Structure formats: structure tokens, C-alpha cells
Amino acid sequence: MKRLFYTFMMAVVAMSVNAQYQIGNSDFEQWESVTYKSKTGEEPLQWSSFLDGTGSLKGTAGAIQLWKSTETRPGTTGSYSAEIKARKVLFVIAQGNLTTGCVNMGSMTASDASGNYNYINENRTDQSMRFTGHPDAARYWVKFNGKNNGKVSIVLTTKGYYQDPEANDITATVVASSINSTLPSNSTWTEYVVPFDVNDATKDPYYALVNVSTSSVPGDGSADDHLYVDDMEMLYYSEAKSIMYDGQDILGKSKMDCQFDPTKLTDVQMTGRAATWSYSFDEEAYALTVTVKGENFSEDATNFHSYTIPFTKSEGGETTSVTKTYKEDLYVGVDGEMFGPMDSEVQITFNDDNTIDMGLYDFVINMDGSSMPVGNIVIKNISLTDTGNNYSTFEYNGDLEIAPGTDPSVPADEWIGPMLGTMSLPTNGKINEEKLFVTITLSVLGQNIEVQLGDKEYFDNLDGGASVTKTYKEDLYVGVDGEMFGPMDSEVQITFNDDNTIDMGLYDFVINMDGSSMPVGNIVIKNISLTDTGNNYSTFEYNGDLEIAPGTDPSVPADEWIGPMLGTMSLPTNGKINEEKLFVTITLSVLGQNIEVQLGDKEYFDNLDGGTTGIADFVTEKSSAGSCYNLQGQRVSPSAKGIRIVNGRLVLNR
Numbered sequence: 001m002k003r004l005f006y007t008f009m010m011a012v013v014a015m016s017v018n019a020q021y022q023i024g025n026s027d028f029e030q031w032e033s034v035t036y037k038s039k040t041g042e043e044p045l046q047w048s049s050f051l052d053g054t055g056s057l058k059g060t061a062g063a064i065q066l067w068k069s070t071e072t073r074p075g076t077t078g079s080y081s082a083e084i085k086a087r088k089v090l091f092v093i094a095q096g097n098l099t100t101g102c103v104n105m106g107s108m109t110a111s112d113a114s115g116n117y118n119y120i121n122e123n124r125t126d127q128s129m130r131f132t133g134h135p136d137a138a139r140y141w142v143k144f145n146g147k148n149n150g151k152v153s154i155v156l157t158t159k160g161y162y163q164d165p166e167a168n169d170i171t172a173t174v175v176a177s178s179i180n181s182t183l184p185s186n187s188t189w190t191e192y193v194v195p196f197d198v199n200d201a202t203k204d205p206y207y208a209l210v211n212v213s214t215s216s217v218p219g220d221g222s223a224d225d226h227l228y229v230d231d232m233e234m235l236y237y238s239e240a241k242s243i244m245y246d247g248q249d250i251l252g253k254s255k256m257d258c259q260f261d262p263t264k265l266t267d268v269q270m271t272g273r274a275a276t277w278s279y280s281f282d283e284e285a286y287a288l289t290v291t292v293k294g295e296n297f298s299e300d301a302t303n304f305h306s307y308t309i310p311f312t313k314s315e316g317g318e319t320t321s322v323t324k325t326y327k328e329d330l331y332v333g334v335d336g337e338m339f340g341p342m343d344s345e346v347q348i349t350f351n352d353d354n355t356i357d358m359g360l361y362d363f364v365i366n367m368d369g370s371s372m373p374v375g376n377i378v379i380k381n382i383s384l385t386d387t388g389n390n391y392s393t394f395e396y397n398g399d400l401e402i403a404p405g406t407d408p409s410v411p412a413d414e415w416i417g418p419m420l421g422t423m424s425l426p427t428n429g430k431i432n433e434e435k436l437f438v439t440i441t442l443s444v445l446g447q448n449i450e451v452q453l454g455d456k457e458y459f460d461n462l463d464g465g466a467s468v469t470k471t472y473k474e475d476l477y478v479g480v481d482g483e484m485f486g487p488m489d490s491e492v493q494i495t496f497n498d499d500n501t502i503d504m505g506l507y508d509f510v511i512n513m514d515g516s517s518m519p520v521g522n523i524v525i526k527n528i529s530l531t532d533t534g535n536n537y538s539t540f541e542y543n544g545d546l547e548i549a550p551g552t553d554p555s556v557p558a559d560e561w562i563g564p565m566l567g568t569m570s571l572p573t574n575g576k577i578n579e580e581k582l583f584v585t586i587t588l589s590v591l592g593q594n595i596e597v598q599l600g601d602k603e604y605f606d607n608l609d610g611g612t613t614g615i616a617d618f619v620t621e622k623s624s625a626g627s628c629y630n631l632q633g634q635r636v637s638p639s640a641k642g643i644r645i646v647n648g649r650l651v652l653n654r
Contacts, residue, residue, distance in 0.1 A: 093221050
């Protein structure tokens, strides 16, 4: 069963990979035979030229103008390049043309973009190059002999129809483009690195249309023009431009003459527009390391840069701290009625072990014309948790004694806090360098007195709305081909938003079964609507597409997380939830087969409904007999050589 599960998951990966960061067959090593009428030539896989084109003039223009060449650039590891040549058709120069789309030949006027163009042919997977990356530049090698300038054009678009040159009814949006229309005639191999211009930063690419031609002007040039192209690569930059710490750029610093405070590491500017950054701190070496990863790190684990900056540890094991006073509005809720705002000051000491000390000194509540002196509320060593939204959260649930204040205007025996003795004082809050929000709850004789200090709306805006996060520890079951595995331990993080939706996160999600471990990654689904059933729980359902991100567990190598390999995929999810329990079903459907993941206590919710059932049955289907695909998810002949997926299993055809 272990081998069956592994084989099936490899099929899942192969068939579901949608994230593509490079142009397919961009080294031009794989070719196939193409025939049109009596003419037979070769074209690179996933590329095409005139023989495989369309249009009313294909009978005249559909000729061989593309060849597999052994003329390769210096330093290449490949054996071939692509060579395109121009030719004269009647009185018109038909420039050499190579594209990842389809060539349309429909006009005797070379510059007529309504008839002559390269386009994304969505009816054929080999003429519609899927691409989802956000590259910073394109690198390629060209050797060109021609009358005028050659051209390489790379256009990244959303899903829909697009052609180059633009004309007709274009429905796709251009996301970014890298255009080089000044390739000189120099008869030697030359490397070009051409940056991408971003046209619409709000959208993500779905297709890449790459065009290579012997002339930048349609119909221009000569019949002797010919161009070689090889080793095209999309570049994803992964360097830091600045590392901002405590208001200064510390990139390149040999050492910082202070102790490290994680709240002061505020931002990293990067060369890659889709790069990401993270940091770690080595207590033994007492050094900060910032790591910048290129967007394609999941495919190229070498594409990262790390920057290590030592800090100065206090001598003799002493700790250092920074104290800041927050002046915040105070509100008090008694028996459901809120009083305020009132002036207040909260003193926060930031310790070097990522904790804070909080002090409300000479704390007095003034409301409804009367004054109630409380005393000094001091809570020490409260741990901070970074939310990633430019603030940290903290929580305290211990017991403490409120000390008398020192304000000489209040008699010593009138401070109320010391009269209460040791008491529970649940406290939680949010904090950054600018703002603080704290809630303190006192429960007396079954009634709650709630004290709020600070600007809650400020932090809600950082989050995009008010929310409460809860972690559910639930049993996990996995069904594959009708066989059930489990239970396994799992944790699900649920954020309850104020618009009756939830965000669900399975972080560092790993499936352990039958003696093997499969690291999946971070499954995060946001804004799932809740529906109240009236039976003390709500239901939810999600049927959209998403990408599984790599986990952050350092014990798992970055390139072993399986989820990111799947790319954008459908992940039907439904479940039931209340404050105590959670039940979720997640289904992956690949090649007609279902993998079903269940987390939680289904019987608990069945009892709330007035009935009980066991764990839900898993339904599996088999793929149709004889179906055969390559690792790009394209259907191919069962006799095709290489690694193939036949009926959901990997097969090597020699």
C-alpha cells in the first residue's frame, strides 16, 4: 500500500503542476517531426512555426523556415539550437518566425496585423504556453545575420485571447513584457538579459507568448536573414537592496553595537518583485541572518541570498531593555454599559528575550463623575507573538496582586487594588512601536468588568478587519483508493472574522501513514462563509482554486514540500464548526481518483443533529483505461518514450 500511495501522489504532482516558472523546452533539445502537404520539417516541442500554423494563406506561406541546428552557443550543455530563416514569397519577405503560440498567415500585406500575427491558441496545449511566474528579466543567446534588427518578444498575459502584433478582439490582459527589437547583425553568439516591464501589477500571468523573428519590422529584411536562438531562461532576482532595522539600513554592516530586538527589524527591500524574505537569529553566535528567496525557489533551491549581521550581546549575561510610554484612551465596561474615553498611560518595557513588562502606575478609573483609584498593575515577562501584520500579540492568564499607587494625592488606604488580594486578571493585547491595545478582565460575583486601553480599530485595519484566532487539535484520517489511514495528530488554525467568515490554516501540514511521511505544506483558505444550522454549530464550504505554500518547519528541506509542486489546484473543502469542535473534509481529485482528508470529530456534530454515523465513506474512481499523460499534464500516445502517467501510475517507456 505504501508504494501505491507514493505512486499515486507522484501522479497527483505530475498532473496538477500548474506553477510554471520557465518556458517549456527553452533549451531546444527536444524536437518532433511536422508535416504540411508534401513538406516535412522539425519543430521544437512546445514551439511552432509556419508548417504548424493557420490562416487562409497557409497554402502559399506554409513552408519550412525553421531547422534543428548543431550550431550552439559557447558553454552550453545542450546539443542543439533553433535556426530560423527568412524567404521571399512572391514580392514579400516572410521573416523567420518561431513562437510558443501559433503563426497565422492571412494577408499578403506583411504589416497587416489583422491577418498576419502569432497568437495564443487555447485549443492546443502545445500552442498555449502555461506560465505563472513573475520574472524580473529574460536571458537568452542569439546569433544573427540580417539586413536589419532581429527581435525577441516575451509577453505574459492573463487567460484569454492574445496576439502579437495586437489587433482583432483581444480578451487577455498583458501582465508584463520583455521586448528586445534591436538585435544587431553581428555573426557571433551574444548573451542578452532583458528586464520585464510590468503592465498590470494587480494580475497574475496565465500564458506566455514568446516570439523570435529575423526582423523587428514585418516584411522588412532580406531573404538571406537567419537567426539562431538557444538557452532561454527566466530570471528571478533574490538579492536584498536594504535591510531596515531601527530606522536605518544595516545591509553591509560588519556588526551592530546593540542587542538584537526583533520588533525593530521592519522591512527588507529586494531586487526581485516577487521575491520573499525571512529571518532567523542565532543566539549562540548572536547574529541575525536575513534570507531572500527568488520566486522560483520551489524549483531552484539555489536561488537565494543570505545576509548575516552580528549583534552585540550584553556582557555578564545581563539583559538590556527599552521602555516606552503609550498614552491611550481608556474604556470601562460594567454590566454591559461602556464608560469612556478617559486618559491613561501604559508603560511597556521591551526585553531582549521577546517579552514585555506592562505597567499601569497610579491607575485610576474616572467615570460618571466619580473616581476609583486602583493602584499599580504590573505584569512581567509576557511573551510576544509576531503576527506578520506589523504588530505582535500577547496574552497573560496568571494570578497577581495589585500594589498601592504612589500618587501623594490619594491616601494609602484608598487604593482598591491591594484590597482584592491575589486575583486572576486575564489580559491580552496587540502592540507595535506606534500603538497599543489591551483588554483586562475582572470577574467578580459572576459579573465581568472589562477594561480596554488603546486603539482596537487601528489593529483591525492592519488585519483587514477584526478577528479572533483559535487552534483546534483534531484527529486526521486519509483515504486512498478506498483504504483508510489514521488517526494522526493534526492542528488547524481558524480565524473567526467579523463578517461571518473564517480563515482556515493547516501549517507545516504533514501526512504520516504506513511508516512513511509526506510533507504537504501550508494550506490556507481565507474568507470562507459560515452558515448557522441552529444546532449549535455552523457549516462552511469552499470550492475555489488555491496554491499550497511551502511549510516553515526547518527539519523539512524546502524542496521536499509536495504542496507547492501542485501549483494552482481545485481543493473542495467543507466542514462544521463551533467554539469547541471542528470537522473538515478536503478532497483532491486527480485522474478521476479521489484522495480525501478528514480532520475532526464527525460523530460530535452528528449527535448535535440527533443522529450518529461513523467516519464518512471515501469514494474513489479510476481513470479511464489507456489514458496516458506526460509530466506536464498533456495527453500523449501510450507508446511515447520517457516518463509517462498511465491510468494514474508512473511508467517509464524506453
